[in-house]
Amino acid sequence: MKNYILRREAFLRLISLALIVASVFMKEIQLKSYLLFVGIIGLIAVSWAKGQKTVAYIFTFLLAATAVALYFMYFRK
Numbered sequence: 001m002k003n004y005i006l007r008r009e010a011f012l013r014l015i016s017l018a019l020i021v022a023s024v025f026m027k028e029i030q031l032k033s034y035l036l037f038v039g040i041i042g043l044i045a046v047s048w049a050k051g052q053k054t055v056a057y058i059f060t061f062l063l064a065a066t067a068v069a070l071y072f073m074y075f076r077k
Contacts, residue, residue, distance in 0.1 A: 005049040016042030029074050036066055 005012060019039035026032040040063045047056040 002049045005046060009046055009050065012042055012046050016040070016046070029070075033066075033070050036070075037063065040066065 016039045019035045019042070023032045023035035023039065026035065040059055044056050044059045044063070047053075047059060
């Protein structure tokens with residue numbers, strides 16, 4: 001799996017970034033959060049496969065911060 005990710009690195013990064021950008025323009029909260037999470041997880045996978053562990057940790061922190069922010073913005077009454 002690691003070899004597949006490394007061969008398709010540019011494409012996977014492009015798709016992940018496109019999902020993150022698309023989530024900005026979505027109105028529906030479930031779709032917005034899904035696209036954002038999948039995009040960030042894609043960036044984490046590519047970073048981890050390339051051996052960029054520091055970048056992967058930063059993206060993991062970003063994923064957790066996004067989850068907390070979405071919870072406080074939309075799901076907390």
